[in-house]
Amino acid sequence: MKKLFAMLLAMAMVLSLAACAPKEPEPSQSGGGTTSTTETDPNKIDDNPTSADGKYEIAMITDLGDLKDKSFNEGTWNGVKLYAHNNGKTYKYYQPANRSEATDDDRYNAYKAAIEGGAKVIVAPGFLQESAMRRAAIENPDVNFIFIDGGVMQEKPTEYGADGVPLPNDSPVLQNVAGILFQEEQCGYLAGYAVVKEGFTKLGFTGGGGGTNPACCRYGYGFVQGANAAAAEMGINVEMRYSWEYGSNYIASPELQSMMQGWYTAGTEVVFACGGPMFQSVAAAASANDGFVIGVDVDQSGDSDTVITSAMKGLAQSVDFALDKYFGNGWSSIGGESTSLGAKEDAVGLPTASWSMKNFSVEEYETMLAGIKDGSVSVDADYSNLEQGYSNLTLTVE
């Protein structure tokens, strides 16, 4: 009996060691409120600051997946942190319960917690938050909401007729919600154009949300158009495999990893991983097969050597833009509106600082970007046209 107790005790010790060992002492930062230095590296700003009165005026509700997904959530959060830190505001993030299976109720509870925690403005990335946000926004007219990847919000959701045509919706527009949309098709286009110009001919696209996420759909459709345009200029034909499989929850999974192994083994050279943490599975498969990956939302070149470029949208900038409007009494210009940000606003593009392509130069990219800005290169945003005949591209939707 004694031996057993000794053993159990030893086990308890091992467990507690495991718990404390990796917790490095973080440089003490009061995070928000008191500091006045301007910080540009979001990783140096505390994720969990404590405010003096326990109230946090800027709140963020995360989308599916983790806060540190190295993608969508993290990009938005970095914007919140930078703005709050540099302007002396208090901030806090809330994760809806049930992780990747979060329901509208889980999200609503997160909103409630944020508002009870003193939030005056809530940043919410992800179009999935719409119905929870509508409820919170109607109940709390004094709280303002910044809806990333979302449009104008009305009191009643738009309903669709049997033929898929939206029925007229005349319910009042919620003035405390500001929608921010990106023209993802433009950076998808640039990424597709770039990799084909770089010399790749077998491309892949794997997206999150099972084809229901408009942002992912726009990325993908733009990617296809860009690849086709470059192939047409070069007079070659390229192949593209296009899939929404194993992406519905935007998570990395063994199944996705083996599907990607299959793609790379079958000859695919570069895959656009368009779904936050799905990137992990794609990068692992690419690394095993000496293939390449295109990152999404933020510059992901730091996460894996396989990243050749990233289709970025300015999440942090857009948060900064909207928060600045809110705190600078300019809310009326964005509240109740939907702000669309694209190449013109410098909100989408490829990362030039970590450029790794050899045959396609930064100058050529700048020319292309300028073309999109002035409208001489047009990118179609209506992704329902995805499955059409392309002049120089064979699209296989799986």
Add this chain to the structure above:
Amino acid sequence: MTFLIRQTLIYAVPLMIVALAGVFAERSGIIDLALEGIMIFGAFIGVLFVNMVQEAGVFDQAKADGDWLALQGFAMLAMLAAAAAGAVFSLLLSFASVNLKADQTIGGTALNLMAPALVLFFIRIIADQNVLNMARGDAPSWFMLRKTDLGFSRTDDLGFLGETFIHQVYLVTYICILLFVVLSVVLYRTKFGLRLRSCGENPQAADSLGINVYQMRYAGTTISGALAGMGGFVYALTTANCSSNGDVAGFGFLALAVMIFGNWKPLNIAGAALLFGLFKCIAASYTSIDINGDGICMLKEIGISAHVYRMLPYIITLVVLAFTSKKSRAPKAEGIPYDKGQR
């Protein structure tokens, strides 16, 4: 074909080793429902070990030099850490079921419920999110064996066997297969194995011949825990890019099914695991499987819905179980706490 075999092995090996873990426990007379929980815990400790050693920079030089032996050694160490964690974790089950004579099914279920919660709790403390990843890089670039590691150039053709078994594989896979063979021999060809099995069939008789049943059952579950922990880590390393999120996608329960399916016998278990691994692989990547190497992916061309392929592993399990369950024979004394007084 090469791809199919390689990928099947990747799925089958964790299943196989964890099913063998189940055999060791059940052959000694303890129902081991906790396989899933132990796998989760082992995977977590293994990934944590990798993460911390990477942070400490111990193997950075080896990685930079491309010293694959050192890196494989690193993977072995992580596997050992996972095995140790699994063994310790399984002591909870043996203590409850051997010393306290508690219901083993409930004990195992309790561990299954506890492991994900505990692991997520630690991961939240450590990483401030729900997934613990490697500190840097990805699993293939650190731990995968390629032909370039063995002195061949990238364009060398090693023939079918070479391409399949020494290119793009993980050494841990082979270590597991070796362990599987060795332990199967131990179970059937040694004194210790015979004694262990006798405790699962008729512990009273074993006791009357001077075998310490409690000790044997502890040995059985501890070996089982070590194997399951190891299997958990191998799963995380080879299929989940060396990350831990308090979940092994039900592989522990699948291993349990594989064990029953394999009738508590190692050879049958290996077969069952391979069968399951094969269909799991087909389910996930049927669009890219090219069996005869003519560039046509037959399964894709047939045009059957993806859902059918995804159901396949489970349908096959049901079908095979329906045919084999008549012959199924569990160890006789499993699940019954040993009571000396009942002799």
